[in-house]
Amino acid sequence: MASPRMSSRASAYSALLPAFIVLAVVYIGSTVWTMWMSLTGSRMLPNNNFVGLRNYEILFSNDRWITSVHNLAFFGVLFVAISLALGFLLAVAIDQKVRSEDSWRSVYLYPYSMSFVVTGLVWQWLLNPTLGIQKLVRDMGFETFTFDWIAHAETVLYCLVIAGVWHAAGLVMAIMLAGLRGVDEDIWKAARVDGLPTWRVYASVVTPMLGASFATAGVLLSTSVVRLYDLSVAMTRGGPGIASEVPAKFVMDHLFERANISLATAAATSMLITVIAVVAPYMYWRTRVAARGRA
Amino acid sequence: MSLQSEVDIRDVSVRFGNVQVLEKLNLKIAPSEFIVLLGPSGCGKSTLLNAIAGLLDVSDGQMWIGGRNVTWEEPKDRGIAMVFQSYALYPRMSVKKNMSFGLEVAGTPRAEIEARVAEAAQMLKLTPLLERKPAALSGGQRQRVAIGRALVRKVGVYLFDEPLSNLDAQLRAELRVEIKRLHARLGATMIYVTHDQIEALTLADRIAVMQGGVIQQLAAPKDIYRRPVNRFVASFVGSPAMNFIAGRVEAGLFFHAGDYRIPLAGYAFAGAPAAGAATLGIRPEHVLAGHEAGPDAIAAKVEMVEPMGADTLIWSRLPDGASLSIRHAADAAVREGDTLPVSFPADALSVFDDTPAGARL
Ligand SMILES: Nc1ncnc2c1ncn2[C@@H]1O[C@H](COP(=O)(O)OP(=O)(O)OP(=O)(O)O)[C@@H](O)[C@H]1O
Ligand SMILES: [Mg+2]
Numbered sequence: 001m002a003s004p005r006m007s008s009r010a011s012a013y014s015a016l017l018p019a020f021i022v023l024a025v026v027y028i029g030s031t032v033w034t035m036w037m038s039l040t041g042s043r044m045l046p047n048n049n050f051v052g053l054r055n056y057e058i059l060f061s062n063d064r065w066i067t068s069v070h071n072l073a074f075f076g077v078l079f080v081a082i083s084l085a086l087g088f089l090l091a092v093a094i095d096q097k098v099r100s101e102d103s104w105r106s107v108y109l110y111p112y113s114m115s116f117v118v119t120g121l122v123w124q125w126l127l128n129p130t131l132g133i134q135k136l137v138r139d140m141g142f143e144t145f146t147f148d149w150i151a152h153a154e155t156v157l158y159c160l161v162i163a164g165v166w167h168a169a170g171l172v173m174a175i176m177l178a179g180l181r182g183v184d185e186d187i188w189k190a191a192r193v194d195g196l197p198t199w200r201v202y203a204s205v206v207t208p209m210l211g212a213s214f215a216t217a218g219v220l221l222s223t224s225v226v227r228l229y230d231l232s233v234a235m236t237r238g239g240p241g242i243a244s245e246v247p248a249k250f251v252m253d254h255l256f257e258r259a260n261i262s263l264a265t266a267a268a269t270s271m272l273i274t275v276i277a278v279v280a281p282y283m284y285w286r287t288r289v290a291a292r293g294r295a
Numbered sequence: 296m297s298l299q300s301e302v303d304i305r306d307v308s309v310r311f312g313n314v315q316v317l318e319k320l321n322l323k324i325a326p327s328e329f330i331v332l333l334g335p336s337g338c339g340k341s342t343l344l345n346a347i348a349g350l351l352d353v354s355d356g357q358m359w360i361g362g363r364n365v366t367w368e369e370p371k372d373r374g375i376a377m378v379f380q381s382y383a384l385y386p387r388m389s390v391k392k393n394m395s396f397g398l399e400v401a402g403t404p405r406a407e408i409e410a411r412v413a414e415a416a417q418m419l420k421l422t423p424l425l426e427r428k429p430a431a432l433s434g435g436q437r438q439r440v441a442i443g444r445a446l447v448r449k450v451g452v453y454l455f456d457e458p459l460s461n462l463d464a465q466l467r468a469e470l471r472v473e474i475k476r477l478h479a480r481l482g483a484t485m486i487y488v489t490h491d492q493i494e495a496l497t498l499a500d501r502i503a504v505m506q507g508g509v510i511q512q513l514a515a516p517k518d519i520y521r522r523p524v525n526r527f528v529a530s531f532v533g534s535p536a537m538n539f540i541a542g543r544v545e546a547g548l549f550f551h552a553g554d555y556r557i558p559l560a561g562y563a564f565a566g567a568p569a570a571g572a573a574t575l576g577i578r579p580e581h582v583l584a585g586h587e588a589g590p591d592a593i594a595a596k597v598e599m600v601e602p603m604g605a606d607t608l609i610w611s612r613l614p615d616g617a618s619l620s621i622r623h624a625a626d627a628a629v630r631e632g633d634t635l636p637v638s639f640p641a642d643a644l645s646v647f648d649d650t651p652a653g654a655r656l
Contacts, residue, residue, distance in 0.1 A: 186383035189350050190444070194397030195371030204396070208387035 031272070038266035044259035055266035065267060068245040074157055075246070076225040079164045083221055084214065086165060087172020092202060094173070095180045105177070108170035116167065116224075120234025123163035124150070127235075150236065153243035160231055160244060168224065172217045179213030180206065226275055247271050299326035300361030300374055300451030300484055302347065307356035309342050316342045317508045319356065324486065326451070329478050331495040332488045334505035335531065340488040343505075344454050347486065348377050361451050371401075373452075376445035380457040382437045384429040384444070391416075391425040394444045408447075415446040418477065435466040442477070455487040459494065471497060492532050496520065504528045520578075522645070526653030529576050529645055535608060537645070538582075540575045540617045544568060544646065544656065550575050553615020555593045561641035565655055572649040573656060579608065580622040581643035584635050592636030595619055597629055611635060 038056070041049040059065050094104055111119065126132040129148040137145040149155035183206055191201045229248035232238055238245040247267060254264035302324040309317040316339045324330050332340045345351045347358060349370040358366045365373045384393050391412060398408045416422045419439045429437055438458055445453055455474075459467045475498055478485050489495055495502050496516045503513045504527075512524045523529035529537045542552030548568060550557040557575065559568075583589065595611040598618075602625065609621040609629055621637065629635060647653040 184381055184383060186379040186381045187385065189345075189348075190377070190379060190383040190441075191385075192350060193348060193370045193375065193377045194400070194444070194448075195369070196397065196400050200400060205385045205387070 034265045034272075035269050037261055038269045040262055042261040042265075044261070046261055051262070055262045056270070059263060059266045059270065062263075064242050064245055065247070065250055067242050068247045068250045071157060071244060072225065072228060072246050075160055075164070075228065076222070078158075078161045079168070079225060080218060080221045082161065082165050083168045083172050084217060086169045087217065088176050088207075090169060090173040091176035091180055094177055105174065108173050110170065111167050112171045114167070116230035117234045119163055119167045120231045123159065123166070124235040127159050127162075151240065153240050156236055156240060156244045160228075160235060163231055163235060164224075164228075168221055171220065175213050175217045175220075176210065179210040183209060226271065298374075298449060298451040299482055301326045301359075302452055302484060302486065303359035304343075304347065305357045305359065307343075307346060307353050307358065309339075309346055309351065310354040315508070317346070320508070320510065322503060322510060322513070324484060327482045327484055329485045329487065329498055329500045331499035331502045332486065332505060333490065333492060333495040333502050333532070335490060338505045339508040340490075340505055341456055342508075344377075344456050344486065344488050347452075348375055348454055349373050350377075374450045375452045375454055376448040376450045377454040378438070378441050378445050378456070378458045380460055382429070382434075382441045382461075384437060384440055386429050389426050389428055390421060390432070390440050390443075393429070393440055394447050397444070398447060411447040411449065412443075415443040418446065418480070419443050419473075434462050435470060438462065438470060439473075442474075446477075446481075450483070452484045452486065453481075455485065457488055457490070460489070460491065467491075467494075474498065492534065496532075504531060506531075521643075522655070523576075524655050526574065526576070526647045529647070529653075533578055535579050535620050535622075537576045537578050538617075538619050540577075540613065540615075540619075542573065542575060544570055544573045546570050550644075550646065552617065553613070555614055557593075557639050557644075558591065559641055559644070559646070562644055562646065563642070564646075568656065574647045574649065574653060575639075576645040576647060577639050577643060578622075579620040580606075581640065582619065582621045583638045583640060584609070584621050584623055585627070585629075588636040588638040592638045595621075595635045595637045597631055597633045597635050600629055600631060609635070611637070613637075 036048075037046060039050055039052065040047060041051045041054075090108055094101055094108075098104060114122075127147070127150040129135070129146070129151060134145060134147040137147070150159045187205065188201065191205060196205070227248060228246050229252065232244050232246045232249050236244040238249055248271075251264045251267045251271075254260045254267065302322075304320060304322040304324075306319045306321060307317060308315065308319055320343065322330075322343075332343060334340050342351070346353050347360075349358075349365065349368060353366065356366075357364055361374050363374075370377075385396065388396060394412045394415060395408050398411065403411075412425075413422075416425055419442060421436070421439055421443055424432065424436060424440075429440065432440065438461075441458070458474075459470055462470065471494055474485075474487075478498075487494075487498060496519075499516050501513055502516055502519050504511045504519060506527050512519060512528045514522075514524075519528065519532055523532065523537075526539070530539070540550075540552050540557075542550055544559070545551050545556075548559040548562070550559055550573070552575070584595075593613060595613055597609055597611045599610040601608040601610070604625070606625050607623045607627050607629070609623050609627070611619050611621060613619050619637065621635075623629065646656040648656055
């Protein structure tokens with residue numbers, strides 16, 4: 001009895017072993033190496049001259065880095081909030097038993113199937129004052145119409161947000177719609193008997209039930225915030241000036257164009273630490289909640 | 296606090312696309328009556344209840360509640376409250392909030408809400424649970440909260456859609472008694488859907504037995520049980536089910552099956568008794584067996600004996616091969632293979648004609 005189970009366990013482990021090795025070497029190994037590099041004086045090629053935290057001092061007195069971090073925070077808050085709100089509203093709209101629901105769902109989900117690069121290029125063109133929306137409206141006879149946010153440092157980030165939301169709202173909609181469909185039909189009936197207006201049911205009864213859907217969507221959106229790179233490259237190349245620079249682009253540029261490995265890895269490590277600082281308390285809270293739910 | 300409304304359902308039809316679920320259904324329910332809608336799955340019980348509640352539109356006919364034509368009114372304006380099988384509590388609200396929320400939205404004064412919630416909670420023994428969320432309650436407690444949410448509406452008609460079928464047998468029995476007590480105390484009209492005949496027989500003033508969207512019989516539980524109007528009602532109500540024996544009604548008032556005869560003298564025929572093919576029905580507990588059977592007994596062959604505690608169920612076969620179940624005293628010394636004399640008292644019989652519907656003769 002015992003030996004077949006042992007052997008099946010052993011074979012399970014041996015089947016998983018390559019994955020473990022990949023995980024250990026590629027992820028953990030690379031992370032540790034990156035952290036180490038940020039403490040050295042590596043320039044174009046890696047070396048092991050320990051310099052302490054000097055790269056971090058340079059990094060946090062670097063204007064471009066500070067701007068990148070601010071930009072990311074600004075973008076992240078707007079992008080996540082608007083995507084969640086818009087996705088939720090779209091889901092509610094589709095939840096009203098509209099006709100040809102399937103086609104609506106596909107239409108809204110379509111943008112998500114495109115890469116950020118394509119999305120960025122499309123919106124770069126649409127928002128370009130001499131080619132896109134502004135030109136179109138002016139050609140229709142509204143000569144004074146201006147829509148040139150992408151050309152101004154103060155407004156360019158909104159353009160990134162628009163493109164990002166366009167890309168992600170459909171996904172949020174799909175997640176939210178699944179959540180809405182999971183709400184017991186009888187709850188709607190009970191609410192009708194109670195005389196609750198539809199908006200009130202969404203606001204006070206259904207939305208609180210969608211906590212898990214909001215969390216899922218929020219986590220997915222946050223990961224694309226941290227990774228934000230291609231959108232900025234494709235739409236604005238970080239411009240005008242450094243007005244739409246983002247941390248990932250800072251890392252890539254210093255790694256490959258500016259041959260400053262140690263500064264790039266210091267930036268990457270800072271991003272990692274920030275993410276951990278945000279995620280760890282959240283994970284802790286989740287396990288606490290789960291444990292309380294089980295008790 | 297005794298609001299009572301009569302409910303009058305007039306020629307109501309309900310269609311889903313081209314599926315006709317209810318057709319020209321009529322049902323008049325007196326104020327303060329407890330009506331149970333009983334029937335097999337898919338017969339349209341929930342559909343009828345939802346139509347009364349206004350949760351789905353009728354395609355034809357009228358709905359009158361408390362003397363008002365409410366056919367096109369919203370559920371909240373009909374003077375009804377409803378309890379659902381799945382409880383349908385608002386999961387993120389406390390027990391108290393579940394009960395008070397509808398009233399708050401309707402703009403009922405605070406003090407009034409407090410009073411109603413306190414009263415309902417006290418009636419349903421929910422007072423210690425008021426601050427809990429539904430997730431922290433047992434099934435029985437949840438259903439009590441759902442009933443409480445209906446009670447605070449203080450309406451004339453309460454609708455229940457299989458409220459107990461998600462509960463285990465013991466809780467079901469407990470809550471059944473509680474609902475009966477509630478009805479006695481409130482005196483409100485109650486319409487209760489179930490496919491559990493024990494619930495139907497114990498709770499109802501009148502039972503409406505439904506099949507295929509049609510009310511087959513509407514009568515007091517005793518009459519449904521004793522005098523079913525057709526074979527469907529006879530076979531649906533009662534457990535173990537009524538025995539059926541195919542044969543003929545003959546002049547001289549005998550029921551002739553195989554090579555034995557059952558006297559029908561004393562049977563209350565609905566019309567003038569006519570000779571012809573028919574089916575005879577008798578409930579297992581009405582069969583007289585052993586020394587009770589009398590001189591004209593028929594010899595039944597015992598095939599299986601099931602002791603059930605309070606009594607014993609005997610599965611036997613009549614000479615013509617028809618099977619017959621007999622409920623007998625628990626101490627009966629009957630064994631497999633025995634021959635048991637049985638007879639059928641005429642006043643406990645049901646005789647059905649041989650049309651597909653099998654109407655009572
Ligand atoms: N929305 C709908 N669209 C089409 N047909 C429906 C719909 N709702 C119910 N029906 C049909 O109407 C009939 C009656 O349904 P109903 O829910 O009233 O049955 P029920 O008697 O309550 O059964 P149960 O005991 O299983 O709850 C069923 O045949 C069902 O398939
Ligand atoms: Mg039903």
